[in-house]
Amino acid sequence: MRSQEPDQVTSESVPGAIGVVARAVRHSFNGLNVIAHADVQVKPGGFLAIVGDSGGGKTTLLRLIGGLIEPTSGQILLSANDQSKQSNSYSQSGHVAPVATLNMGTISPGSDISFCFQEGRLLPWRNVLDNVALPLEMHGVRPQERRAAASAMLAKMQLSDSEHKMPAQLSGGMRMRVAMARALVTRPKLLLLDEPFGALDEVTRLALDEELRQLWQRTGTTTILVTHSIQEAVSLAKEVLVMRGKPGRTLPTIAIDLPTGAVQRNSMQFVSLCQDVYQQMTAQTTQAPEQMP
Amino acid sequence: MKNIVRVGLPPILTAIALLVAWEIAVMVLKPAAYLLPSPLMILRAAIADSRQLLTATLSTAISASLGFLIAAVVGMVGASLLCQSAFLQRGLYPLASLFQMVPLVAIAPLLVIWLGYGLSATVASAAIVAVFPVLANTLDGLRSADPGLRELFRIYKANRFTRWWKLELPSATPNIVTGLRIAAGLSVIGTVVGEFVSGYAGENAPLGMVVLAAMRSARTDLVFAAVALCAVVGFALFGVVSFLGWLSLRSWHASTLSRQS
Incomplete structure (x- = not known):
C-alpha cells in the first residue's frame, strides 16, 4: 500500500484536463456539520474514487468540488492542465474568489465539468x-x-x-x-460521478464499470467517482480516498497500481488492495492532531 | 379498435340499460308528462325542435369553448408568472382561491351590468368558473418539477425562461391536462349559469334560455333534451382536451404508459 498526502496540482497528463486540490475543507448545512475535514488531490487526467460510510459526506464533497455548493471553510482549487483556465478557490468564509488567473477563460460547470448521478436524471x-x-x-x-x-x-x-x-x-x-x-x-475536463451504477444489477454494473474504465483510458478526462463498492473503486480508480465518520473526514489516499488493461478481480494484487481499503474504512480512528477541527 | 371497444362499450351498454329501465318505469307507473317524460318522449321533442336545439347547442358550445380557451390561457400564463416570484405567489394565490369561493350565480348579474346581455357575459362567466382549476393545477405542476432535474439545469446555468420552458412546463404537463379536463366541464356549467342570467331569447337563444323557456311552458321533455345537449357539449370539450392530453403524454408519462401496457 502506498499512501499520498495532498500536495500541489502538477501540470502533467492529458492536455486540457482539470486538476483538483481541496485543502482543509469543512462543510455545515443548517447547523449540521457534514464534513469535518477533507483533503483531496487529483492530478489532471487522474481517476480518484471516494468510498466510505453512508452519510459521511462523500456526495457533499463531490458537489463541493463541482461548485454546486460552497464550503463553510477551506479551499478548493481547480486548475486546467493547458494553463488556459482560471482557477477558482473558496476562501475560509466560503465565498468564491479567483486566486490565480492564468491566460484566459473560466472553468465552467456544465461544460468543462460534468456530473453523472445515480438516478440518471x-x-x-x-x-x-x-x-x-x-x-x-x-x-x-x-x-x-x-x-x-x-x-x-x-x-x-x-x-x-x-x-x-x-x-x-x-x-x-x-x-x-x-x-x-x-x-x-x-x-x-472533469467528470464527477455520484454512484452512477449504484442502482444496477451486478452484471450490468460490471459491464458499465469496464466501459467507464476504457472511456477514461481513451479520453484521459479527470474523473472522481463516489461509490459504496470497494471492488468498483479499486478496479476503476488510480487512487482511492476513504471518508470516515460523521461528520466525515478524509484519510490518506491509497494508490492503486494495478496493471493496465482489464482488471483481474481474483488476482492477489486486487484482493490485497481491496483489503487495504477495507482496513482503512474499518480501522479504529486515530486522527492526526493537525487534522482535528 | 379493440381498445376503443374495451373502453367504450361498457358505458354505452350501461346507458342503454338505464334508458330502457327508465322507459319501462314510465310505461308502468304512468307519471304526468310534465313531471317525468319517458326517453322516447324526450327524443320526439328533440326531433320536433331540432332546429332550435341545434342553434342553441352551437351558441352554448361557442360560449363554453371561448370561455374555456380564455381560462386555459389565463390559468397557464398566470401560474407561470406566479411561479417566478414567491412574493406574487404569496400575494395573489390566496386572493385567487378566495375569488373561487364566491358563487358564480352571485357574480353573473355583475357581468351583465359590465358586459351587457349576450355572448360576452356568458363567455366571461365560463372563463371565471374554469380558470381556477387550470391555475391551481398548473402552479402545482410547475412547482413540483424533479429537484434532481432542477439541479441539472442549475449545473447548466439555465436562466429562468429556459428553466420554465424546457423543464417546468413539460414536467407540469400532466397537471395542466388534469386542470384543463376539470375546466372543460366547468366551462359548460359557467356558460349555462351565465345564460340563465344574461342569455337572450329569440332564434339564437342558447341552451340555458331554452331550458328556462321550456320550464315556463311546462315542456319538461324539451328541458330534458336541452340538458342532455348541455352534457354533450361538456363531454365533447372534455373529449377534445383528453385526446390532446393523451397525445402530449402518451410517449413518456406513467398515466398513459401503464394503460398501454
Whole structure:
C-alpha cells in the first residue's frame, strides 16, 4: 500500500484536463456539520474514487468540488492542465474568489465539468438523442451540430439503435449509459460521478464499470467517482480516498497500481488492495492532531 | 379498435340499460308528462325542435369553448408568472382561491351590468368558473418539477425562461391536462349559469334560455333534451382536451404508459 498526502496540482497528463486540490475543507448545512475535514488531490487526467460510510459526506464533497455548493471553510482549487483556465478557490468564509488567473477563460460547470448521478436524471419527455444533446443546447450549440455530436457520442456508447427511444423504454443500464453519454458529450475536463451504477444489477454494473474504465483510458478526462463498492473503486480508480465518520473526514489516499488493461478481480494484487481499503474504512480512528477541527 | 371497444362499450351498454329501465318505469307507473317524460318522449321533442336545439347547442358550445380557451390561457400564463416570484405567489394565490369561493350565480348579474346581455357575459362567466382549476393545477405542476432535474439545469446555468420552458412546463404537463379536463366541464356549467342570467331569447337563444323557456311552458321533455345537449357539449370539450392530453403524454408519462401496457 502506498499512501499520498495532498500536495500541489502538477501540470502533467492529458492536455486540457482539470486538476483538483481541496485543502482543509469543512462543510455545515443548517447547523449540521457534514464534513469535518477533507483533503483531496487529483492530478489532471487522474481517476480518484471516494468510498466510505453512508452519510459521511462523500456526495457533499463531490458537489463541493463541482461548485454546486460552497464550503463553510477551506479551499478548493481547480486548475486546467493547458494553463488556459482560471482557477477558482473558496476562501475560509466560503465565498468564491479567483486566486490565480492564468491566460484566459473560466472553468465552467456544465461544460468543462460534468456530473453523472445515480438516478440518471434524464428528461422523461425527451428522446435519448435530445437528452444527450441537452448540455450542448444549453450552451447555444446549433440544432444540427448538437444532434450530430450527440449521435456520435451515442454511437461510441453503442446506443445508436436507441436514439429515438424515450427514457421509459430503456432498461436501468441503458438509462445510465445515456446519462453517461450526456455527461461526456461536452468533452468535459472533469467528470464527477455520484454512484452512477449504484442502482444496477451486478452484471450490468460490471459491464458499465469496464466501459467507464476504457472511456477514461481513451479520453484521459479527470474523473472522481463516489461509490459504496470497494471492488468498483479499486478496479476503476488510480487512487482511492476513504471518508470516515460523521461528520466525515478524509484519510490518506491509497494508490492503486494495478496493471493496465482489464482488471483481474481474483488476482492477489486486487484482493490485497481491496483489503487495504477495507482496513482503512474499518480501522479504529486515530486522527492526526493537525487534522482535528 | 379493440381498445376503443374495451373502453367504450361498457358505458354505452350501461346507458342503454338505464334508458330502457327508465322507459319501462314510465310505461308502468304512468307519471304526468310534465313531471317525468319517458326517453322516447324526450327524443320526439328533440326531433320536433331540432332546429332550435341545434342553434342553441352551437351558441352554448361557442360560449363554453371561448370561455374555456380564455381560462386555459389565463390559468397557464398566470401560474407561470406566479411561479417566478414567491412574493406574487404569496400575494395573489390566496386572493385567487378566495375569488373561487364566491358563487358564480352571485357574480353573473355583475357581468351583465359590465358586459351587457349576450355572448360576452356568458363567455366571461365560463372563463371565471374554469380558470381556477387550470391555475391551481398548473402552479402545482410547475412547482413540483424533479429537484434532481432542477439541479441539472442549475449545473447548466439555465436562466429562468429556459428553466420554465424546457423543464417546468413539460414536467407540469400532466397537471395542466388534469386542470384543463376539470375546466372543460366547468366551462359548460359557467356558460349555462351565465345564460340563465344574461342569455337572450329569440332564434339564437342558447341552451340555458331554452331550458328556462321550456320550464315556463311546462315542456319538461324539451328541458330534458336541452340538458342532455348541455352534457354533450361538456363531454365533447372534455373529449377534445383528453385526446390532446393523451397525445402530449402518451410517449413518456406513467398515466398513459401503464394503460398501454
